[in-house]
Amino acid sequence: MNPAPPLLQMTDIAKSFGAIRALRSGQLDLRAGEIHALAGENGAGKSTLMNILDGILRPDSGAIRIDGQPVQIDSPAMAQRLGIGFVHQEIALCADISVAENIFMSETAQSRRRLMGGADLIARAAEVLAPLAAIDPRLPAGLLSISQQQLVEIAKALTLECRILIFDEPTAALTEHEAQKLFTILRGLAARGIGIIYISHRMAEIFGICDRVTVMRDGQHIRTDRTADITPADVVNAMVGRKLDTLYPPKMQGTPGPEILRVAGLTDRRFQDVSFALHAGEILGFGGLIGAGRSEIARGLMRLEGAAKGRIWLHGQEVNLRDYADCIARGIVYLSEDRKGDGVFLDLPIAANIAALDLRRVAGRFGVINPAREAAQAQRIGGSLRLKAASMAHRVASLSGGNQQKVALAKLLAVQPKVIFLDEPTRGVDVGAKAEIHAILRGLADSGVGIAVISSELPELIGLCDRVLVVSEGRIVGGLSGPDMTETNIMTLAAPGALAKAGAMQ
Amino acid sequence: MTTTTQDRSLLARLFGARETGLVLIILVLFLIMSFASPHFLTWTNMRAMTMAFSVEAIVVVGMTILLISGGIDLSVGSVTALAMVVAGLLFLNGVNPWVAALMAIAVCAGIGAVIGFFVTYVGLHHFIVTLAAMVIARGLCLLGTGGRPLGLFELPAGFKWIGIGSVGVIPVAIIIFVIVVAVFDFLLRRTTAFRLVYYTGSNEKAAAYSGIRTKRVIFLTTVLCSTLCGVAGIIYMARFGSAQPTFGVGMELNVIAAAVIGGASLSGGKGTIFGAILGAILLSVVSSSLALLNVSVYWQDIIRGSILLAAVTLDHYLVKRQAAGGRA
Numbered sequence: 001m002n003p004a005p006p007l008l009q010m011t012d013i014a015k016s017f018g019a020i021r022a023l024r025s026g027q028l029d030l031r032a033g034e035i036h037a038l039a040g041e042n043g044a045g046k047s048t049l050m051n052i053l054d055g056i057l058r059p060d061s062g063a064i065r066i067d068g069q070p071v072q073i074d075s076p077a078m079a080q081r082l083g084i085g086f087v088h089q090e091i092a093l094c095a096d097i098s099v100a101e102n103i104f105m106s107e108t109a110q111s112r113r114r115l116m117g118g119a120d121l122i123a124r125a126a127e128v129l130a131p132l133a134a135i136d137p138r139l140p141a142g143l144l145s146i147s148q149q150q151l152v153e154i155a156k157a158l159t160l161e162c163r164i165l166i167f168d169e170p171t172a173a174l175t176e177h178e179a180q181k182l183f184t185i186l187r188g189l190a191a192r193g194i195g196i197i198y199i200s201h202r203m204a205e206i207f208g209i210c211d212r213v214t215v216m217r218d219g220q221h222i223r224t225d226r227t228a229d230i231t232p233a234d235v236v237n238a239m240v241g242r243k244l245d246t247l248y249p250p251k252m253q254g255t256p257g258p259e260i261l262r263v264a265g266l267t268d269r270r271f272q273d274v275s276f277a278l279h280a281g282e283i284l285g286f287g288g289l290i291g292a293g294r295s296e297i298a299r300g301l302m303r304l305e306g307a308a309k310g311r312i313w314l315h316g317q318e319v320n321l322r323d324y325a326d327c328i329a330r331g332i333v334y335l336s337e338d339r340k341g342d343g344v345f346l347d348l349p350i351a352a353n354i355a356a357l358d359l360r361r362v363a364g365r366f367g368v369i370n371p372a373r374e375a376a377q378a379q380r381i382g383g384s385l386r387l388k389a390a391s392m393a394h395r396v397a398s399l400s401g402g403n404q405q406k407v408a409l410a411k412l413l414a415v416q417p418k419v420i421f422l423d424e425p426t427r428g429v430d431v432g433a434k435a436e437i438h439a440i441l442r443g444l445a446d447s448g449v450g451i452a453v454i455s456s457e458l459p460e461l462i463g464l465c466d467r468v469l470v471v472s473e474g475r476i477v478g479g480l481s482g483p484d485m486t487e488t489n490i491m492t493l494a495a496p497g498a499l500a501k502a503g504a505m506q
Numbered sequence: 507m508t509t510t511t512q513d514r515s516l517l518a519r520l521f522g523a524r525e526t527g528l529v530l531i532i533l534v535l536f537l538i539m540s541f542a543s544p545h546f547l548t549w550t551n552m553r554a555m556t557m558a559f560s561v562e563a564i565v566v567v568g569m570t571i572l573l574i575s576g577g578i579d580l581s582v583g584s585v586t587a588l589a590m591v592v593a594g595l596l597f598l599n600g601v602n603p604w605v606a607a608l609m610a611i612a613v614c615a616g617i618g619a620v621i622g623f624f625v626t627y628v629g630l631h632h633f634i635v636t637l638a639a640m641v642i643a644r645g646l647c648l649l650g651t652g653g654r655p656l657g658l659f660e661l662p663a664g665f666k667w668i669g670i671g672s673v674g675v676i677p678v679a680i681i682i683f684v685i686v687v688a689v690f691d692f693l694l695r696r697t698t699a700f701r702l703v704y705y706t707g708s709n710e711k712a713a714a715y716s717g718i719r720t721k722r723v724i725f726l727t728t729v730l731c732s733t734l735c736g737v738a739g740i741i742y743m744a745r746f747g748s749a750q751p752t753f754g755v756g757m758e759l760n761v762i763a764a765a766v767i768g769g770a771s772l773s774g775g776k777g778t779i780f781g782a783i784l785g786a787i788l789l790s791v792v793s794s795s796l797a798l799l800n801v802s803v804y805w806q807d808i809i810r811g812s813i814l815l816a817a818v819t820l821d822h823y824l825v826k827r828q829a830a831g832g833r834a
Binding site for chain 1: 698701702705711713714717718776
């Protein structure tokens with residue numbers, strides 16, 4: 001008479017790393033055929049819980065049951081035998097071997113055959129990839145774009161005979177169109193009775209495709225509900241443990257101030273004829289699909305890559321920017337989208353990170369660094385950003401994602417910039433820190449710093465910016481402000497081929 | 507008040523733990539050896555031991571800075587020998603020995619510039635370029651001398667003084683070593699120019715995104731390393747009174763081992779001069795101890811290799827534990 005036991009049941013899972021309790025009472029139950037969202041801020045214990053399920057970590061205590069049977073998962077290989085597949089957020093493909101060989105890597109490793117399959121492998125890879133994207137399985141994986149690589153990672157998991165599939169923020173690197181295709185596939189998998197655990201920050205996805213949602217905070221299970229029964233506000237409040245009245249700071253009051261930066265006809269390989277002006281007091285957004293050329297425009301403008309041609313005026317004076325060091329000297333700085341890759345020095349102390357852009361500010365005569373001044377600078381700027389760190393001498397690697405991002409921002413603020421371009425300023429940052437960063441950006445804009453924000457999160461663009469320029473295929477195809485800044489308008493302009501449409505709109 | 511604690515822990519974290527551990531290990535070795543052998547803790551032995559590594563330590567300084575920037579140099583032994591050979595040949599052809607020495611050091615700097623060019627502007631890896639430079643420099647040594655050592659009996663006493671002279675009881679070579687180490691240790695810890703080396707080695711792309719001209723940093727550290735090899739070669743020449751084309755074979759391994767035992771990482775961004783010199787001292791004390799205890803020379807290499815492996819393994823686990831602790 002009892003209903004069948006759930007496909008997966010994790011109860012009272014605890015895990016500590018040294019003195020740090022990453023997980024106190026992790027709990028999750030997953031039914032066959034459901035898409036179950038797992039939400040929580042960074043550090044809430046989601047990854048630890050999932051790594052335990054995948055056998056990467058061993059729990060200190062707690063029980064895992066599959067079909068009601070207790071199991072012990074000692075290794076990822078064991079998890080795979082139990083039918084558990086994990087699509088990690090980090091891409092781990094071998095760049096030099098073909099897509100097909102990447103997809104069937106674990107099969108090859110476990111196969112008894114001595115020779116690699118040839119045509120057969122390629123045909124099977126093509127079959128798995130077909131519903132996801134048009135990717136040639138013979139290409140080396142390293143030649144693919146980030147979003148295509150992410151899709152190959154997903155394809156890899158689909159080839160395993162899984163009953164439980166874990167997806168860790170799978171859409172972070174995907175375009176809207178690719179994400180939609182992925183959702184179709186996920187629904188298909190669920191219909192076949194596979195249980196899917198879907199880790200995501202994005203409320204639209206949690207409520208769009210998931211059946212139930214489990215929220216974690218501080219290593220504990222907070223609540224599990226059917227998405228039909230609750231609202232996104234309930235989930236956000238459960239995640240942060242307090243009521244967030246407004247996620248976004250107020251918009252610019254009155255009219256924009258004088259022009260700070262003007263760009264005309266900026267052109268390089270990846271973008272053409274980019275012209276815009278940035279005014280004091282406003283936050284200017286750059287919207288568009290991933291790969292549309294927004295980051296390339298910012299990096300080209302600052303001479304970080306390529307050899308862009310075009311004219312640039314700073315405070316009405318035409319400038320000729322030689323390289324990025326020259327940009328910094330003039331007060332134009334860039335916050336990279338890839339924090340760990342090129343935003344911060346993970347192994348160096350926080351204070352050394354914050355001093356990196358201009359060491360003269362912490363040095364005395366003859367270029368001798370004054371450690372007291374270096375620490376004081378870090379304290380002052382870190383403090384103004386509410387950077388949470390036990391000591392400015394700690395390595396950046398020891399901080400949470402949100403605090404690492406504050407270090408990356410503090411690095412830029414140390415040179416008192418006039419113009420800041422921020423590329424995905426809140427990617428991988430939890431909800432609380434996100435609101436803080438938004439408030440900081442508004443404060444900077446109010447104080448007269450020119451702020452330009454590139455974001456792939458539409459709600460962020462709309463909530464934070466006063467004006468949004470939409471980039472499609474390397475061109476600015478339109479500008480939106482006030483009530484015209486809606487998700488629909490931005491997406492309409494952003495879609496490839498929108499140039500003609502933009503022409504029609506004008 | 508908060509700032510002072512901040513400073514101390516900043517230094518302690520960047521430079522502290524490793525050096526303290528090495529000093530302790532060296533002290534323990536001293537203690538054991540002073541009981542095990544009556545000849546160990548004597549002025550003669552201490553002087554011989556210090557002389558043995560003092561010149562090589564100058565090369566260790568260059569290698570450590572290069573390792574911190576993310577590079578490596580396999581050609582240090584050959585380039586050191588080349589400095590001797592170039593200076594020796596010039597001297598035998600009537601050039602003033604001091605002028606000859608400066609020209610030889612300039613030739614070494616030039617080799618560093620060629621290596622730096624291939625690494626930064628062509629885009630090849632340090633390992634491959636310096637492997638080629640190692641073989642080419644050795645070839646030049648043999649070509650210039652016909653494979654035989656050059657006897658430099660005419661070297662004036664004033665020049666030999668830098669190799670074998672002393673000020674009071676302290677050998678000049680040791681004074682030079684202490685000055686070079688003290689100067690570069692300070693530069694690396696405290697000056698903006700050398701801080702750029704840490705930034706570049708820790709994350710080259712983040713350094714570029716901080717407006718640092720990383721190619722220039724890598725080029726200059728490469729040139730510095732070869733130049734210091736030149737300086738070491740000249741001191742060796744003054745000490746030996748000859749130029750030996752086959753000198754320094756295998757030196758690169760010793761030098762890299764010292765730097766790594768002292769905390770430098772082959773992936774860049776980490777290391778100190780003080781630590782690397784302690785690494786060199788440790789290796790030297792071990793060699794000297796084994797010799798005094800009449801351990802076969804064949805065992806010495808095995809033991810030195812094992813020390814290197816142990817140091818790196820220990821480091822690996824310490825870093826891993828730190829990373830696990832920092833995940834919260």
